[in-house]
């Protein structure tokens with residue numbers, strides 16, 4: 339699949355902070371790419387570079403096949419940006435804001451207004467569109483801002499934390515909008531701190547921490563690789579706990595963790611084939627069980643594992659080819 | 664991590680040459696840039712139409728001075744010749760109008776940058792110069808309106824133009840150019856200062872000596888020598904002299920070259936400074 343966004347070795351320094359060091363991104367056209375990371379990880383900096391608002395200190399990037407530094411005007415023709423904070427003229431109404439952008443994108447004033455009305459209608463802002471933006475609620479502002487970034491029918495859309503501060507209902511609406519745009523072939527780069535959001539929307543996720551890529555992959559891949567899977571067994575009868583522990587040790591080479599209250603045993607599992615062997619062993623030993631299952635870590639566990647110091651960062655970098663800081 | 668081979672996604676754009684051969688760098692033509700600047704300038708007119716009281720706000724200051732000096736201080740300054748004092752005061756106050764309005768330019772720019780509206784504009788395929796140019800062009804409307812309001816109100820209380828319409832138009836044109844040159848100081852401040860609320864306070868430090876250290880309110884001869892030296896040099900004094908000639912037929916145009924030199928000076932100093940600050944603050 340052709341790449342809509344490709345960045346190699348991006349570096350950006352501010353006075354005494356290095357916001358990005360050696361960031362790589364490759365986003366196939368028509369997909370959603372999630373950029374996940376804690377505060378200060380460099381997400382906004384990366385988006386601003388890719389939107390031609392900042393010049394990187396090193397590295398290069400192409401959007402829609404056009405070099406960001408060599409041909410920024412062409413890049414700007416194909417991108418839309420919804421920044422982390424709504425970027426509208428607060429004194430003007432949403433309609434006036436969008437119509438102005440339409441005019442700047444070379445629409446006639448009639449077509450600019452029509453386009454503005456259509457978009458604001460799609461975002462449920464028809465009733466409010468003639469009011470100054472400063473009278474809008476936070477959620478309305480974000481929706482108006484998102485609408486503003488779509489005036490030029492971008493083929494690549496950057497959304498910097500588009501749902502921060504939205505109620506669950508508005509958040510679902512934004513998600514639906516993103517899915518709708520992707521169905522039309524738009525490429526979306528989305529930054530978020532909500533793991534669930536990345537999990538829901540993104541085809542692939544890049545995890546940033548301290549300006550470096552610490553992991554990259556499909557959401558399920560990331561979860562599997564970050565935490566590995568866990569095998570959980572709970573024998574029906576307490577006296578079987580030791581037997582089961584022995585079997586698990588024999589099969590996986592790990593001493594299982596015991597939950598004394600429930601009698602549940604858990605053990606990290608790398609090879610899913612162990613499952614069938616386990617069932618067989620349990621049957622041979624005459625152990626009945628109430629619970630037997632494989633579990634992937636939640637996105638939150640993954641996120642913490644990847645971004646916290648001393649977490650499971652090192653093996654991740656090996657498996658995923660990320661670069662150590 | 665190795666990058667997959669560079670490929671081009673489907674795009675309505677013209678066929679793309681491989682990067683190695685150097686893609687055509689697309690630029691925005693000057694005519695297009697002017698059109699964009701005017702579209703952006705329309706923002707100002709929309710705001711004025713919507714919120715006429717914003718103009719009242721900015722004309723309040725000159726009108727306040729008009730009334731204060733005509734009715735409160737003319738007795739003391741001009742020995743009771745209120746009407747004669749008014750005739751001399753108005754041409755000077757008209758110079759004060761664009762000077763005072765330039766403060767708003769910096770505040771508006773700083774607000775646009777802080778609110779991210781500027782980033783939105785910069786992410787659009789428009790000329791780099793359009794946002795600033797639009798701001799400056801949009802201000803012309805404010806200059807004209809405030810000059811008209813002050814002229815109108817002062818005529819009501821007894822000011823009389825003594826010259827022909829051509830001279831009046833020339834005076835108005837000169838004041839607009841004066842505003843357009845001095846506004847770069849304000850734009851520079853708007854870019855350098857991080858918060859909009861701090862902008863007027865700093866600009867007032869420049870606007871006050873320019874406006875009060877002039878011959879608008881009192882003749883230079885009444886002042887101590889060191890102050891006279893500044894007043895006679897001050898571009899606002901020079902512009903006031905020119906205005907008195909063009910509106911009242913009083914004096915001559917001998918101050919015009921000095922006034923024009925000041926305007927050129929403001930441009931030569933603040934325009935490059937602004938451009939440099941613009942590139943810095945906006946990360947390019």
Ligand SMILES: Nc1ncnc2c1ncn2[C@@H]1O[C@H](COP(=O)(O)OP(=O)(O)OP(=O)(O)O)[C@@H](O)[C@H]1O
Nearest residue numbers: 352353355357375376377378379380381382383384
């Ligand atoms: N204009 C700037 N000047 C100085 N430092 C900056 C600037 N912009 C960003 N930084 C620094 O760069 C680092 C990355 O910032 P960035 O805004 O990209 O993070 P982020 O991942 O978007 O964080 P958040 O989740 O809080 O939005 C931070 O340490 C920040 O302080």
Ligand SMILES: [Mg+2]
Nearest residue numbers: 381382383422
């Ligand atoms: Mg951010």
